[in-house]
Amino acid sequence: MRFGKLNKCVVVAVVATLTLSVCSALIEDDHEDNGSAGDDLPNVTTSQSAQNISDSESKLDPTVRQRTFTVCYGILFERFDNYSSLLQSVAFNRLMGAEHFFVYNQSVGPKVDALLRHYQQMGLVTVLRWPPFPTDRSWYHSQNAAINDCVYRNRGISKFVVVIDTDEYLIPVRHTSWEELLEAVIHKEAKENQVRRAASFTLRHSFYCYGENDTPHEPEWTWFKNNLTITKEEETFILRNDVLLFQGMFKKELLDAPRRCKTIYRPEFSKQAGIHYPHKMWSNRSRSSVVVDDSIGFVAHLRWFSKKCPQRTSLYRFYRDYLHTLRKYFDDFQLHLLSLQRGRENVRAVNQTYSILSFL
Ligand SMILES: *[C@@H]1O[C@H](CO)[C@@H](O)[C@H](O)[C@H]1NC(C)=O
Ligand SMILES: *[C@@H]1O[C@H](CO)[C@@H](O)[C@H](O)[C@H]1NC(C)=O
Numbered sequence: 001m002r003f004g005k006l007n008k009c010v011v012v013a014v015v016a017t018l019t020l021s022v023c024s025a026l027i028e029d030d031h032e033d034n035g036s037a038g039d040d041l042p043n044v045t046t047s048q049s050a051q052n053i054s055d056s057e058s059k060l061d062p063t064v065r066q067r068t069f070t071v072c073y074g075i076l077f078e079r080f081d082n083y084s085s086l087l088q089s090v091a092f093n094r095l096m097g098a099e100h101f102f103v104y105n106q107s108v109g110p111k112v113d114a115l116l117r118h119y120q121q122m123g124l125v126t127v128l129r130w131p132p133f134p135t136d137r138s139w140y141h142s143q144n145a146a147i148n149d150c151v152y153r154n155r156g157i158s159k160f161v162v163v164i165d166t167d168e169y170l171i172p173v174r175h176t177s178w179e180e181l182l183e184a185v186i187h188k189e190a191k192e193n194q195v196r197r198a199a200s201f202t203l204r205h206s207f208y209c210y211g212e213n214d215t216p217h218e219p220e221w222t223w224f225k226n227n228l229t230i231t232k233e234e235e236t237f238i239l240r241n242d243v244l245l246f247q248g249m250f251k252k253e254l255l256d257a258p259r260r261c262k263t264i265y266r267p268e269f270s271k272q273a274g275i276h277y278p279h280k281m282w283s284n285r286s287r288s289s290v291v292v293d294d295s296i297g298f299v300a301h302l303r304w305f306s307k308k309c310p311q312r313t314s315l316y317r318f319y320r321d322y323l324h325t326l327r328k329y330f331d332d333f334q335l336h337l338l339s340l341q342r343g344r345e346n347v348r349a350v351n352q353t354y355s356i357l358s359f360l
């Protein structure tokens with residue numbers, strides 16, 4: 001199986017109302033794949049006539065569209081119930097600029113179900129039912145079909161569509177939002193590579209690792225706390241709720257694209273979006289697929305890693321804001337659960353270090 005080709009995979013309806021895509025041939029699972037050696041991102045060349053950058057193209061101006069950033073999480077399956085990782089991801093992505101989220105619900109556990117229903121009520125999340133396709137006949141629980149459904153649904157609605165998992169964080173290295181990150185990329189590409197019209201932005205991947213026994217590494221943890229002036233109470237919050245971004249103190253080397261990379265799409269230009277990178281663009285649009293320089297942004301994939309993970313992570317400007325945002329999101333969900341439990345709306349007392357798990 002090589003990337004860049006959807007073998008006999010028929011995307012049945014490619015309109016905004018698309019509900020289902022069917023893969024007719026046996027297709028290997030590419031979810032955990034590295035990307036095949038020698039495979040490259042498709043070259044979408046920029047034709048001469050398209051080289052004229054227009055103002056509306058160069059600026060990230062959402063005048064017509066409903067939103068700028070939408071996140072597609074793909075399919076939740078096997079009674080996925082890690083509400084904490086979902087909540088952390090939503091809070092982070094909101095801070096970065098995400099305005100709406102799509103999830104495809106094949107099967108979720110009670111905690112994630114409660115969280116999704118809460119966010120549905122707030123208008124933050126669209127939950128779509130996803131039937132249990134035979135897993136040996138489609139990519140990882142047919143993730144590709146789901147993300148393409150999501151990308152097509154967002155044509156003309158969202159300027160950018162971010163395709164990621166809940167344990168992956170698109171990190172702006174020098175900025176505090178995805179919009180600033182993309183502006184920097186567009187500027188750099190225009191200046192250095194004469195790229196005038198980018199159709200997609202692919203970020204390179206790096207695993208982050210957290211402690212062997214769920215405890216943060218020392219002395220890095222102390223250094224981290226001092227640098228961000230983390231209070232004792234905040235530390236308890238971070239540890240109790242497994243705040244991934246802060247507990248992942250080490251980082252593995254960046255992989256070369258396309259291995260495990262993740263992509264921000266312009267939905268109008270994507271013919272077949274991939275889990276990692278664009279598989280096909282509309283050929284009538286002269287657009288470039290850009291690989292983002294890792295000095296501007298990359299994907300932090302937070303997962304437990306037993307192997308050596310020697311590179312210490314950097315501290316980013318948005319970390320403090322993220323901690324504030326995250327606590328608001330945890331508080332909010334806790335209040336929601338309390339109100340459900342007690343059957344009344346105005347529950348005031350929230351103990352921020354209290355584990356949400358005890359409510360469920
Ligand atoms: C992924 O890459 C590693 C290191 O290059 C290699 O050992 C492994 O076999 C690859 N896995 C797949 C599924 O290609
Ligand atoms: C893409 O373009 C680069 C540079 O122009 C070239 O080296 C490479 O072979 C091209 N790749 C494909 C798949 O056409």
Ligand SMILES: *[C@@H]1O[C@H](CO)[C@@H](O)[C@H](O)[C@H]1NC(C)=O
Nearest residue numbers: 047048049050051052053054
């Ligand atoms: C680029 O834009 C300028 C000014 O809008 C115009 O005069 C020129 O013809 C355009 N060039 C191309 C190749 O479209």
Ligand SMILES: *[C@@H]1O[C@H](CO)[C@@H](O)[C@H](O)[C@H]1NC(C)=O
Nearest residue numbers: 082084085088241242243244
């Ligand atoms: C859920 O996610 C957290 C990180 O938020 C992680 O520490 C924990 O191990 C996960 N739990 C399960 C059961 O996978």
Ligand SMILES: *[C@@H]1O[C@H](CO)[C@@H](O)[C@H](O)[C@H]1NC(C)=O
Nearest residue numbers: 105106107108113116117127
């Ligand atoms: C998710 O799907 C399951 C199984 O179909 C269903 O019972 C549950 O209500 C759904 N949850 C949400 C939030 O849509």
Ligand SMILES: *[C@@H]1O[C@H](CO)[C@@H](O)[C@H](O)[C@H]1NC(C)=O
Nearest residue numbers: 226227228229313314315316
């Ligand atoms: C915190 O870390 C950043 C980045 O490593 C560094 O620039 C800054 O000086 C540090 N601040 C403190 C108070 O240690």
Ligand SMILES: *[C@@H]1O[C@H](CO)[C@@H](O)[C@H](O)[C@H]1NC(C)=O
Nearest residue numbers: 014268271281282283284285
């Ligand atoms: C590009 O081609 C697709 C499929 O043929 C079509 O739906 C779309 O409208 C075309 N776009 C433009 C700008 O011509």
Ligand SMILES: *[C@@H]1O[C@H](CO)[C@@H](O)[C@H](O)[C@H]1NC(C)=O
Nearest residue numbers: 236349350351352353354355
């Ligand atoms: C919050 O809950 C924790 C654990 O139950 C408890 O140790 C702590 O004293 C509580 N804090 C407040 C302010 O009630």
